[in-house]
Amino acid sequence: MAVDSRSVTALGARVLEAALDVWRRVARRAVIVAGPLHHTWRRSLHFRVVAITLVTSSLLVGAFAYLVATQSTNILLDRTRNAAVKQLQVDTDHAAEQLRGFNQAFDPQVQSSLGTIASYLSRGGPEQGGAIVALTSSRNPNLRAQAFDVSPLITPELAHTVAVDHRVADQIRTYDFGSGPTKYLVTGSPVPTGFGPIELYYIVPLTTEDQTAGQIRTMVLLTGAALVILLGVLSALVTRLVVRPVRVAARTAQRLSAGLLDQRMAVHGEDDLALLAASFNQMATNLQRQIVRLEEMSRLQRRFTSDVSHELRTPLTTVRMAADLIFAERDEFDPAVARAAELLQAELDRFEGLLTDLLEISRFDAGFAMLDAEPTDLVPVVRRVVDRLDGVSARAGVPVELTVPETPVIAEVDPRRVERILRNLVGNAVEHSEGRTVSVALGADDAAVAVTVRDHGIGLRPGEEKLVFNRFWRADPSRARQTGGTGLGLSISLEDARLHGGWLEAWGAPGQGAQFRLTLPVRAGDRLTSSPLRLVPPDVVPGHAVDARPASLEVTA
Structure with missing residues (x-):
């Protein structure tokens, strides 16, 4: 019957999709289960110590239990094997003594003697907890004496070792003689006779040994489990004794940091x-x-x-x-x-x-x-600040470039405080621009508005972008003032920005100038997450510092 390849492909795709769906479900369940555990693992030192103790002790106790159970089983088996080999040697000598008078395999008395010997050596058979004895001959299949059919227990490898190699050998096999599957130790030995060698197999049930080994394993497992639980409880108690004062110290430190100094x-x-x-x-x-x-x-x-x-x-x-x-x-x-x-x-x-x-x-x-916020269009506010400082920038020979949107930018702000912030930023930029252009830009998005003021003066050294907002701090104390500032302008501007719930940030690099960015939420009380304008100017060359010294300055060694 012809098979459509497209059907096979579609069936394979459905099977693959079903397997992926099962995998995704398992992964989601694993994440749901492992998520709280991972959270607890990261936050609780007590849980980590107890978990590590339990895992480590479980591995050690498990390895020890496996070693004890294995060694105990081997000892029981070796003891049973040694006893079987000794008994087999006695039975082999008895069988050889009983068959010494026979020289022909077809003698009618041979078969009856074999049966008598097998019955005597079996000592009641498995019903009475005894062994099973079988006498067979690989050369003459008609010579066979056994109370039970033990051919399933005698593998060709074992028969070859006993009959051909004439060596004593044993193996463990499982068989059901009607009372349930039972393990047997099958030991074989050649018996020399006048009519040729025959094989004597001594089959011992290992029921007692299995029960003893099972009891040992159960006892070891129960002892190991109790030991692991005891170690877990001890580690939990000891860890709690150590962790509890640390937790108390942490809570006390939190209260102290919250202002409760009497804790x-x-x-x-x-x-x-x-x-x-x-x-x-x-x-x-x-x-x-x-x-x-x-x-x-x-x-x-x-x-x-x-x-x-x-x-x-x-x-x-x-x-x-x-x-x-x-x-x-x-x-x-x-x-x-x-x-x-x-x-x-x-x-x-x-x-x-x-x-x-x-x-x-x-x-x-x-x-x-206090903040007196009201919906305000920031475009005329920025223009008004630039226009009022036009005389100062003209005297300093510093052109000011203004970039504002064509549409109104409405935000809930205190216009007086915003204007004061921008006046300080633009005035400082004109003072430190070294005669180069100052750029002022206004940007907005759905959640925030921002104003950047960029100068191309001497810039700021690393770390000074935080110091500029300190009271009475100057980037270069040796420089003469151009605008007569008080040294408190940026400090007041920072407080005004914080009062709005906004940001006032600074960036600077030696020789590449500085840029200040004011970011305010569009709606008063909202929390800022980002700014519509970049703090670092796009024209900045990373890792490049420009020599800001005047061209006329000469440096001599």
């Missing part, structure tokens, strides 16, 4: 764990003392800053009024006095900005800063 561990005894608890408590006491002292110092510092800032407002207002009057009449003074009036006005502006920033920082430190 301590209980000390019991004088062992190593008690020493650990005492040392931990001493450390907690020292930390509490230091934290309280630092909090008090911080509180006094914040109060001092706030009080000084407020107290300086009154004299500053008086000085400002006088300075404004002098500045308005500077054209009637000598050039030197007029220049001094201009410097006084500029420094008063800077001083007033510093006081404003200090007051803002004190509000952040005291936790009084």
Whole structure:
């Protein structure tokens, strides 16, 4: 009958698909079962120690049980084999003595003598727990005396060894004589006679030996299982004694980190764990003392800053009024006095900005800063910041490139704080751009909005991208200020970004400039997961640092 190859292919594809489906189900069940175990394995030291102890002890006890059971079985078998060989030798001598007077195999008395000998040597047969004795002749099949048909127990290999090689041999076979399958030890030996050699087979049931070996295996397995369980319980108890103080220390440390500085561990005894608890408590006491002292110092510092800032407002207002009057009449003074009036006005502006920033920082430190969020289009906010700093960038000779979407970018933000952040970022970029272009870009997606400010100045060394947000920190203290900053702008900007639930990040490389990225959630209160703009500019060459020294600078050895 012809078979369609397409049918065979379709059948094979269905079988393969069914096998893959079964495999996927098994894999899913394995993941469901192994998932919690893997989680527990990673999180519980107690579970790992007990599991390793159980696995290791199970392997060791299993190997020992196998060795004991095997050796016991071999010892029983060797003992039975030795007894069978000795009995076979006695029976062989008896059979040879009884058959010594016969010289012809066809003598009618030979067969009857063989039967008598076999019956005598069987000693009751298997019904009474005795052995089975069979007398056979490979040369004359008619000569055979056996109470049972034992031909299934005598293999050709065994018969050849006994009849042809004239050696004593044995083997173990399983056969059912009506009372169920039973193992037998079959031992054969040649019997010399006047009419030619015959074979005597001595067949011993191994029922007793099997029962004894089974009892030994059962006892070893039960003992091994009890030993493994005992080791598991002991390892669990010992591990708990060690792990429990560690867990208590971990929970106490968590409470300490949460601000509960009065938490301590209980000390019991004088062992190593008690020493650990005492040392931990001493450390907690020292930390509490230091934290309280630092909090008090911080509180006094914040109060001092706030009080000084407020107290300086009154004299500053008086000085400002006088300075404004002098500045308005500077054209009637000598050039030197007029220049001094201009410097006084500029420094008063800077001083007033510093006081404003200090007051803002004190509000952040005291936790009084509030966010006044409202839906705001950020495109005009970014444009307004760039336009207001146009005069500063023009005086510094720094062009500012602005890239914003053509459509509105709406986000729930505090426009005053966002504008302050961008004013600080763009002002710093103009100050550090070394006359090169500053790029400002606005981007948005469904969850976040971002603004990047990129300059091509001296850049930041590794590690300085975190330091730039510290108060009064400068990348190069030797550089002269161009815009008269207070040193608090980026710190305030970082706090404003955090108040929005956003990010303010910095990137920089020596000779490749720096870029700051402000990322804010579109909806107030949402959690940020990504930013629509890259922090590292796409034009950056990895591992390449540009020499940022002025061309006129000469270096001599």
